[in-house]
Amino acid sequence: MNFLAHLKLSGEHDNIMLGNFIADHIKGNKIYHLPQEVIDGIMLHRKIDFYTDNHPEFIKSRERLYEKYHKYAGVIMDVFYDHFLAKNWDNYSELSLNTFTSYTYGVLLKNYLILPKRTKKILPILILNNWLSSYKEFSGLRKTFNVISKRASFKTNFNSIVDDLIIDYNKYEEEFNIFFPDISKYIETQLNILYPDTPEKNIIIKKQLIDSNISEKKKRKWYFFFIKRL
Secondary structure (H helix, E strand, C coil): CCHHHHHHCCCCCHHHHHHHHHHHHCCCCCCCCCCHHHHHHHHHHHHHHHHHHCCHHHHHHHHHHHHHHHHHHHHHHHHHHHHHHHHCHHHCCCCCHHHHHHHHHHHHHHCHHHCCHHHHHHHHHHHHCCHHHHCCCHHHHHHHHHHHHHHCCCCCCCCCHHHHHHHCHHHHHHHHHHHHHHHHHHHHHHHHHHCCCCCCCCCCCCHHHCCCCCCHHHHHHHHHHHHCCC
């Protein structure tokens, strides 16, 4: 569920970003029909998940929720950490959050035809609700957890989840502020291994070329784009 973090950690590589985004909807090794750089993004996603699940600060955050939320504690923490990334976005990016998310939506739309079925199903919700930017606000978090709860196989008990975040807010934020620089350095190293001293193979995000606003007109246009393909 930590879409924003995965996308941010993809660097400036469109295909890595694409693979990173769709990875949870790809089973096992059913990846070889995809371009190599998208496969690299899927594998990077899995490294991010492994690193995250074993990082001391993330474990500390997750264990605080485990007694009440059990198996969903990790999913909740993914969303909580995306909230703190969105809140502190300017500390980690020269692009505004709206600019970055608008660009991301463009990358996903451009590659719509190769997206897995599950990704195609959630993409309309993600874009129409500007989900990535909405993590920043508590109201956005509540909407996100409401969607997760409806799709969950077991009872989630998410009614008070944002209140639980608020109670220990400073603890979670302190843990995130240790965790995210660590994972950023780790993934930067991984990207340097993938692209050692070579010119960028993908489109680099150009701040001056990106429309940072997601207009209602665009949302409606995207909505009909999706409906025709569902």
